[in-house]
Amino acid sequence: MNPLGSTRLADTANGAWHVTFTHTLHAEWTKLRTAGDTGRLLLLTITLTVAVGCGTAKAVKCPDTGCGQDPVKLALTGITVGQAVIAVLAVLAISNEYGTGMIRTTLTAVPNRLTVLAAKATVLTTVVLASGTAAVLASLLAGRCVLPGNGFTAAHGYAPLTLADGPTLRAAAGSVLYLALIALLALGTATAVRDAASAIATVLGLLYLFPILTQVVNNPHWQHRLQQISPMTAGLAVQATVHLRERPIGPWAGLGVLATWAATALMTGSLLLHARDT
Amino acid sequence: MTTAPTSRPPATRPAERDGFPRTLHAEWTKFRTVRGWVLATAGALLVTIVVGLLGTAAPAPGGRGAHSAAYPKGPGGEAVNDSFYFVHRTLTGDGTLTVALQSLTGTADTDTGTDTDTGTGTGTGRTARSAQPWAKAGIIVKEGLTQGSPYAAVMATGGHGVRMQYNYTHDTAGPLSKAAPEYPRQLRLVRSGDSLTGYTSTDGSHWTKAGHAKLPGLARTVQAGLFATSPEAKQNTATGTGFSPAVATGTFGRPALTGNWSQSAWRGTQVSGDAGTSGSYTNTTKGDFTPTSGGGYTVTGAGDIAPVVGGPVMGAGFTVENFLVGTFAGLIVLAAVSTVFITGEYRHGLLRTTMTATPLRGRVLGAKALVAGGIASVTGLIAAAITLALGEHSTRGRGFRILPVTSATEARVMAGTGLLCAAAAVLALAVGTLLRRSGTAITLVIASIVLPFLLATSGVLPPGVSQWLLRVTPAAGFAVQQTLPQYAQVLSVYEPSTGYYPLAPWAGLAVLGGYAAIAFGLAVVRLRRRDV
Known part of the structure; x- marks a missing residue:
């Protein structure tokens, strides 16, 4: 933890960088862990995701065979709400430092800015993956209990939700990854714009505006294209388990679109963080 | 802020007579002189127009002139x-x-x-x-x-x-x-x-x-x-x-x-x-x-x-509310600005100065709400007027029909869009005051306005649930933009997914207004009770 840039380079050359990164990781973990909001926000993510998923599963009925509903997607509807909380968490992870001036201390302790961002991203991703897994599993469990009561029965061609089923497992794992990518997208955006308010508005605008715009567009071709580039619509394609051919984009390709958005945001964020004064 | 409560009334009473206009002026000056906020407001105006025009920019399916340029109009002017x-x-x-x-x-x-x-x-x-x-x-x-x-x-x-x-x-x-x-x-x-x-x-x-x-x-x-x-x-x-x-x-x-x-x-x-x-x-x-x-x-x-x-039986055509899809984008920006209007004061400690200058906290918040709401409503109104004029002109040129509305309806939609933005701005300001954190406050406001709309109109939920979402959540306010008519003697799909709100235009706006009013009341109470 040498504050001087010249010695830092020397350290990197002889392998001390790993120690620094571990330390940075530890520091970021401590910051995230002790910030008052983190625990509450993660708990809120899980609660909202499960509650909305459960409510949706309770509301949608499947009266007969061929009702065309996707039980896995229904059970995981809560992700659309939970992602907003994850976005806040990720934005605050960096914007709070700018807001309080802490970022100056952080960058004095670890002058390599990309190391700081990488450590933040790692810690955040880990935390989001963990809570996302909890949220997704709980949602699926709730769906498994609720859906058969609404006509999603074997008689109508629906097996109970289980992770042993390939598409269901893909949808579950994909949803967890989706949340992690949303966190990275938000982190990158917040690093780029620094201010929490602007970052949140940008991320939520990016997520929610595309689907709303898609509803208005009158031209099927444009609609299709919009759904393919929209971070939320394309990313959530990973949850689909029925009628895969009719979807505008494949499950993993859709998640890839979101990953591209997240990578672009992180890249912009790190470039700006690297180039400008704090 | 060390004045004893007993000595406050006599101290403030003389100032009360011309107090509110002065507070209002102070808040207006604060808003006007922060370059970022002014730019963001201009951005909200621009983004409302641009998103609205982009959303309706697609070419007609059959190409130019494939459809008759207008719906036939009945004696009452309706399509x-x-x-x-x-x-x-x-x-x-x-x-x-x-x-x-x-x-x-x-x-x-x-x-x-x-x-x-x-x-x-x-x-x-x-x-x-x-x-x-x-x-x-x-x-x-x-x-x-x-x-x-x-x-x-x-x-x-x-x-x-x-x-x-x-x-x-x-x-x-x-x-x-x-x-x-x-x-x-x-x-x-x-x-x-x-x-x-x-x-x-x-x-x-x-x-x-x-x-x-x-x-x-x-x-x-x-x-x-x-x-x-x-x-x-x-x-x-x-x-x-x-x-x-x-x-x-x-x-x-x-x-x-x-x-x-x-x-x-x-x-x-x-x-x-x-x-x-x-x-x-x-x-x-x-x-x-x-x-x-x-x-x-x-x-x-x-x-x-x-x-x-409206619905599938409308054919290829646009409605007035289609052009106003950018309101969502503008609303997000305006909500962010309004939240920061108060949370920024907390962050920079300016609120202490503000409260020392005007010890009546309700008055400060009232002035802030008036400034934020006023700016938002003017922005929304202008954006709606420009978008409608430009959008109708350009879509008609591309061979789309536009469902005609009376001038009164068009005026209602424009004024309603302004008030919608104002209510959202006041809600954002109040939530910002309550939470004192811009990030969480903005998310709460945006998510509570936009998410129910998205869930209700996406077609995932059954119509009954969607309609309840648009009755009881702040998203009900968008009903003020609905111009689609509903007639018992015409069968269609009258559901949120086809643009039909369960509440009448002004009733829907009143729901959002109610949320804003309640949040504002809570914010005044909280602001009075807690230390700055």
Whole structure:
């Protein structure tokens, strides 16, 4: 933890960088862990995701065979709400430092800015993956209990939700990854714009505006294209388990679109963080 | 802030007289001098316009000029479908037309591509042999053969008994409105000046009034005769609602005429040339009429004589609210600015100075709300006015139809968009005051306004749940932008996914306003009670 840039380079050359990164990781973990909001926000993510998923599963009925509903997607509807909380968490992870001036201390302790961002991203991703897994599993469990009561029965061609089923497992794992990518997208955006308010508005605008715009567009071709580039619509394609051919984009390709958005945001964020004064 | 509570009233009372304008001025100065906020407000204006124009920028499916540039307009200025098969002669002056309707049947292609057929009772074949609920056959007196001209008609319908309808939007149930059809059924339409009266009878001697219409300025010479028409068949399947081609056939007895009728033979015309946006002929049937052995006629037609409504039966066209889709984008920016308007003061400690200058905290928050709400409402209003003007011009140029609205409705939508933005801004300010953190406050406001809308309109949830979401959440406010009309006599999908809000425009806005008011009240209470 040498504050001087010249010695830092020397350290990197002889392998001390790993120690620094571990330390940075530890520091970021401590910051995230002790910030008052983190625990509450993660708990809120899980609660909202499960509650909305459960409510949706309770509301949608499947009266007969061929009702065309996707039980896995229904059970995981809560992700659309939970992602907003994850976005806040990720934005605050960096914007709070700018807001309080802490970022100056952080960058004095670890002058390599990309190391700081990488450590933040790692810690955040880990935390989001963990809570996302909890949220997704709980949602699926709730769906498994609720859906058969609404006509999603074997008689109508629906097996109970289980992770042993390939598409269901893909949808579950994909949803967890989706949340992690949303966190990275938000982190990158917040690093780029620094201010929490602007970052949140940008991320939520990016997520929610595309689907709303898609509803208005009158031209099927444009609609299709919009759904393919929209971070939320394309990313959530990973949850689909029925009628895969009719979807505008494949499950993993859709998640890839979101990953591209997240990578672009992180890249912009790190470039700006690297180039400008704090 | 060390003044003892007992000494505060005398200290502040002299300042109260001109206090509020001064506080307001101070808050306005704060807003105006922060460059980021001014830029963000300009950005909100711009993004509302740009997103609105981009959302409606797609070329028409059939290319330029593929559709007629406008919906036909009825006498009231509303968009109408005026498509039916008309067997007519010219009537000059007063007169009466009496005819027996022996049957009303229909044909519908129920093959919509899905293998389930839950919509009709037949279920076995590809076609159903019963008339659609709003299939119509009867007598009509109409000013001319052009679409949208004034008319009055008495008719039997497939599922709603005898009706008297006139000028597209008016619909009166006849004396036997029960769906049980008793045929033959006598229909009579009497024209006397600009007043038309419809009668119905089951035996031809006892006549009951079905309805009365006054068509001011109806020309002396009109077209009158028999008609048949049928809107598309609506089928509710488990996967959603489908519409498929349907035609209606009315079998009439010999028409009895009194008055000055032209001596020419009955002529058949498909009014409007096609079946309009809500009807379509099947592959095998076209509009036609044939004489029967008893001197009567069999008339077959498709289309509807009714106002255009939203949903699948609207055809390729835009509504005023479509252009305002950018309101969501503008709202997000305005909510962010309004939140930071207060949380920024917390962050920089400016609030302590503000509260020292104006110790009445409710007054400070009131002034802030007035400034943030005022700026948001002006931004929303201007953005809506510009977007509507530009959007309507450019979409019309690309061959899209635009559902016409009255100037009063357009003014309501513009003013409503302004107030919508104002309510969201006040809500954001209040939530920002309560939470003191910009990030969480903005997320709460944006998510509570935009997310319910998204969930309700995406079609994932059943219509009932969607409607409740748009009744009880702040997203209800968007109802103020709805211009789509709803008529009981036109079947469509009247659900949030097709642009229909469960609440009336101002009631919906009042829900959002209520949220803003409650949040503002809580914020004032909290601000008074806690230390700065």
